[in-house]
Amino acid sequence: MRNLTPKLLLIFVLAACVLPSVTYAQSAPAGDFSVTPDVVYGHKDGMALTFDVLRPDNANGAAVLYMVNGGWVSRWSDPERLAARTLPGLLEEGFTVIPVRHGSAPLYKVPEAEADVRRALRYVQMHANELGIDVDRIGVFGGSAGGHLSLMLGLAAADEGRHNDDEPLRAPNPVAAIVAYYPPVDLRPIAGPNERFPALDFPGDQAAAISPILFVSPDDPPTLLIHGDADGLVPLSQSELILAELQSDNIESELIVIPGGDHGFTRRPDRMQAQQAMTAWFVRQLASPRSSTTAQASELVGSWRLDSWNTGNGPRCSAEDGAVNGQIIYSADGHMSAQLGCGEIDISDNSGLDTRAVTRRLGRRHLSYYGGFTLDRRAGTVTHHVMGASNVGMVDTDQVRTFVFDGNDKLTLSPGGEQLLVWLRNR
The missing domain is CATH 3.40.50.1820 (Alpha/Beta hydrolase fold, catalytic domain)
Structure with missing residues (x-):
């Protein structure tokens, strides 16, 4: 130069x-x-x-x-x-x-x-x-x-x-x-x-x-x-x-x-x-x-309930904590929200995918966040672009999850390591 x-x-x-x-x-x-x-x-x-x-x-x-x-x-x-x-x-x-x-x-x-x-x-x-x-x-x-x-x-x-x-x-x-x-x-x-x-x-x-x-x-x-x-x-x-x-x-x-x-x-x-x-x-x-990112991710779109959460060292939730509970929603316009934890959770079906009201009520073992999402099919990842969360450390961060589909109604997401979260489509 x-x-x-x-x-x-x-x-x-x-x-x-x-x-x-x-x-x-x-x-x-x-x-x-x-x-x-x-x-x-x-x-x-x-x-x-x-x-x-x-x-x-x-x-x-x-x-x-x-x-x-x-x-x-x-x-x-x-x-x-x-x-x-x-x-x-x-x-x-x-x-x-x-x-x-x-x-x-x-x-x-x-x-x-x-x-x-x-x-x-x-x-x-x-x-x-x-x-x-x-x-x-x-x-x-x-x-x-x-x-x-x-x-x-x-x-x-x-x-x-x-x-x-x-x-x-x-x-x-x-x-x-x-x-x-x-x-x-x-x-x-x-x-x-x-x-x-x-x-x-x-x-x-x-x-x-x-x-x-x-x-x-x-x-x-x-x-x-x-x-x-x-x-x-x-x-x-x-x-x-x-x-x-x-x-x-x-x-x-x-x-x-x-x-x-x-x-x-x-x-x-x-x-x-x-x-x-x-x-x-x-x-x-x-x-x-x-062909937009969300169009390519059409199989993600919908509401999913949390079926199991394994940390690699066993289930995330102990008998004392209560059963695993949660929901994740992906919308066709590229928005998402997630609510998950142990025991009873006041799950919100807010169509706006904004879980701010829920985050104010969550306890130590519960997590709620919302934002946008993009999918990289070649890498096999979906990225949650967090705009708000019950954990303030997650706000304005990108949370990358590898994904695997088992048919149309079972989705496994992994945030890294040996953690596996299995989701079943809500019907």
Whole structure:
């Protein structure tokens, strides 16, 4: 990788989106849509991290997370201007667009911005049903520093080692498509003290962990790069380098070079060409529903009662404790809840799969939790993405269970070791 010079640092600031009122409707040029403003996806240093949800009337179930970013700084912008200048094609095609804001320089540096948007992605995926989004049809898009963050979300999504100490940063599903305008792809040469661009003022030994070019792998999502050949800040060679890596791993990928295009596509024809290509890419990759995780897990869907619970050293429940008791529910929209323990349990059949009321009544030997679930058939695992639990240590964690079916009505789950929980379908 050739070194970047300070002259190649980023200055182009993309528009941000926020809305002062609760709901907003916009007609031409982006079609009719409503805005849900300031959804809180996390907190840091006592401040809320937020995004907005722009939902078109003709929503197709797919979504695009838009990185509100320039130089790793998120700024406020009127949603009408954002929709008209940057997002009209996406909204017209029915995509729900989520402009994501993160902690900004000079207080927060690039690694923290990357962690923030990763947290936002996890939040969207965990709340996809509430947002009216198909969790398997989520794309990411941004320009310049926002392009860098988009590539990190898509290419490094499966790398859990970088955030081992922060479970909420792990997105349960991979991103389905990426579009990046003029992105920097290797931050190693430019990380360090920088008065003009303080977001880059972080220890150089952290740069590899947030350089997209180092995370290309064969299971990466389709990726579109758009770059001008007259870009004086981030050279075209940056997109060419990562394109070569993507193609070497046979990733569906493309680079569109705009002749005379500068950084920021300040000429309107260049901007229009990029927007049309970006919209067409997401239509191609996301517009049609795919075989979803929950559709593939149709045999899980339903209510199951706990038949036995073996720890490997014998039954979990002693005669003194009482008989094993429990219920687990998987819904067709990707939600789940579980209640289990020894002795009598006030089992809830809450169709909302929210067992908060039950958790308040559970004793020491009882466990209740709820959230979402995803299935990895190749690995033979189902992952419970816990949103709430009677055991606070489980909240915002992923609980992985291996699964085995015995016919249609018997399910064995194992959380690891020799523990086996056998469930029978409720009829």
